[in-house]
Amino acid sequence: MIRFENVGMRYSTGPEVLRDVTFTLEGGSFTFLTGPSGAGKTTLLKLMFLSEPPSRGLITLFGYDLATTRRAEFPALRRRIGVVFQDFRLLDHLSAFENVALPLRLSGRRPRDYIADVEELLNWVGLGERMWSKPPTLSGGEQQRVAIARAVVAKPDLLLADEPTGNVDPDMGKRLIRLFAELNRFGTTVLIATHDRTLLENTHAREMRLVDGRLVELRASRQ
Amino acid sequence: MKWTAANENRILPRDAGAGPLDVVIGVMAFLAALALGASLIADRAAQSWQSGLSGRLTVQIVPPAHGDPQAQLSREVDAALGVLDSTGGIVQAAPLSEKETLDLVSPWLGKDALVSELPLPRLIDATVEPGATIDIAALARRLKSVAPDSVLDDHRHWIARLKNLTDTVVWSAYVILALIAVATAAAVAFATRAGLEAHHDIVAILHQMGAHSGFIARAFERHYFAAALVASAVGAIAASVLFLLAGGLAFVGVEPVHFLPPLSLKAEELPWLLVIPLGSGLIALATARLSVLAALRRIY
Numbered sequence: 009m010i011r012f013e014n015v016g017m018r019y020s021t022g023p024e025v026l027r028d029v030t031f032t033l034e035g036g037s038f039t040f041l042t043g044p045s046g047a048g049k050t051t052l053l054k055l056m057f058l059s060e061p062p063s064r065g066l067i068t069l070f071g072y073d074l075a076t077t078r079r080a081e082f083p084a085l086r087r088r089i090g091v092v093f094q095d096f097r098l099l100d101h102l103s104a105f106e107n108v109a110l111p112l113r114l115s116g117r118r119p120r121d122y123i124a125d126v127e128e129l130l131n132w133v134g135l136g137e138r139m140w141s142k143p144p145t146l147s148g149g150e151q152q153r154v155a156i157a158r159a160v161v162a163k164p165d166l167l168l169a170d171e172p173t174g175n176v177d178p179d180m181g182k183r184l185i186r187l188f189a190e191l192n193r194f195g196t197t198v199l200i201a202t203h204d205r206t207l208l209e210n211t212h213a214r215e216m217r218l219v220d221g222r223l224v225e226l227r228a229s230r231q
Numbered sequence: 232m233k234w235t236a237a238n239e240n241r242i243l244p245r246d247a248g249a250g251p252l253d254v255v256i257g258v259m260a261f262l263a264a265l266a267l268g269a270s271l272i273a274d275r276a277a278q279s280w281q282s283g284l285s286g287r288l289t290v291q292i293v294p295p296a297h298g299d300p301q302a303q304l305s306r307e308v309d310a311a312l313g314v315l316d317s318t319g320g321i322v323q324a325a326p327l328s329e330k331e332t333l334d335l336v337s338p339w340l341g342k343d344a345l346v347s348e349l350p351l352p353r354l355i356d357a358t359v360e361p362g363a364t365i366d367i368a369a370l371a372r373r374l375k376s377v378a379p380d381s382v383l384d385d386h387r388h389w390i391a392r393l394k395n396l397t398d399t400v401v402w403s404a405y406v407i408l409a410l411i412a413v414a415t416a417a418a419v420a421f422a423t424r425a426g427l428e429a430h431h432d433i434v435a436i437l438h439q440m441g442a443h444s445g446f447i448a449r450a451f452e453r454h455y456f457a458a459a460l461v462a463s464a465v466g467a468i469a470a471s472v473l474f475l476l477a478g479g480l481a482f483v484g485v486e487p488v489h490f491l492p493p494l495s496l497k498a499e500e501l502p503w504l505l506v507i508p509l510g511s512g513l514i515a516l517a518t519a520r521l522s523v524l525a526a527l528r529r530i531y
């Protein structure tokens with residue numbers, strides 16, 4: 009599914025943020041990416057969701073070597089990835105419903121085919137009453153749930169989440185992790201970047217740890 | 232609130248790029264419509280002048296300085312009419328009456344009684360059969376032989392000068408139109424880039440979610456096409472109203488200027504002004520599309 013070989017990353021002429029990162033994510037796996045703030049978790053995610061090119065090394069995504077893949081093929085690859093951004097990145101002028109429906113629009117589905125799905129998902133994350141509210145009127149936790157719903161609505165092949173439970177209460181956090189696990193059960197590869205170790209305690213998922221830009225610790229899945 | 236088709240089509244916020252750009256496009260469309268209207272008026276005037284003068288000959292007989300001018304003038308007019316009537320290709324020749332001659336000079340000399348006492352030349356207006364070729368030089372010589380004070384004018388010189396003048400006006404209008412089109416394109420390109428900058432987050436998130444460049448470009452080009460269409464329609468309508476008002480000047484006592492065409496557009500010419508909002512919208516659309524695609528090419 010995803011393979012990194014000796015990947016290094018630096019922004020402009022700055023120091024290397026990631027160094028010699030090598031790992032493989034098998035299809036259908038569930039992985040936590042942990043590490044202290046500034047360790048490079050977000051940068052690693054950016055490389056995985058095709059936001060930045062690596063400075064060096066080889067990345068293979070869904071069988072495509074990104075160094076030799078034509079740029080015109082990137083949108084199709086990106087549509088196979090759901091991303092929960094740490095800062096949510098919702099479109100403020102669209103309602104929660106419209107934000108969540110956006111990936112389905114981009115994949116060419118017609119509204120009458122997805123309205124019920126989107127409403128059901130928003131009800132599931134507890135936003136049934138607020139689906140027509142705009143993000144600026146929602147709390148941080150509500151915005152986070154909209155961002156998560158948007159990332160999972162198209163049932164992506166790969167789900168990448170950057171601190172997805174950072175703004176919700178523990179109960180909602182567990183509920184959201186269950187949502188990711190459910191998605192994973194149906195075949196989606198999940199990688200969650202977090203520094204909340206309590207999330208890991210309740211699961212048997214694989215853990216990759218980043219320290220100072222290097223992957224220094226790997227815990228195999230105990231499932 | 233429920234889902235609606237209008238919401239479905241909306242990707243950019245409604246305020247994107249509004250305001251100053253609309254004013255600039257509206258003013259430019261107004262100027263472009265004035266330039267286009269001026270070219271239409273000049274073109275119509277040129278055609279009217281040419282059709283009025285071509286196919287016509289004028290023989291002017293200047294009053295002689297000695298002897299009995301009126302008797303001499305009458306003799307020469309009769310002799311000249313005889314030559315014209317016997318010339319093949321001339322279907323009709325008639326002298327202008329004294330009143331018609333006075334009417335011709337009245338714009339310059341007025342209608343004072345003293346004017347009628349001036350030694351005015353006599354004019355003979357001749358109509359040439361359409362398609363007929365007349366040897367003007369030979370005709371002038373024959374006229375001179377019977378009427379020594381005659382001057383033959385086939386208006387070729389006048390027509391050439393009028394054509395030069397109207398061509399200059401028409402081409403000037405086209406150049407102004409081209410300059411306004413370039414300025415509109417530049418303004419729209421600038422505003423689109425500013426819009427892209429202001430909505431970089433929207434472009435980035437759509438790009439990140441796998442939107443094709445064409446999808447993002449369409450959102451921007453639709454937005455700027457609609458904005459430019461509406462703004463330039465307002466400008467073109469304002470110019471149309473001005474042209475219609477110019478047509479009504481005579482009703483408020485403004486006298487038309489002789490030999491100059493009326494500064495108003497005919498009803499059948501007004502639809503030409505629709506070209507301005509349509510052209511302006513298409514320029515905005517193309518510029519927005521190219522700017523967005525260029526910006527997206529710079530993103531990974």
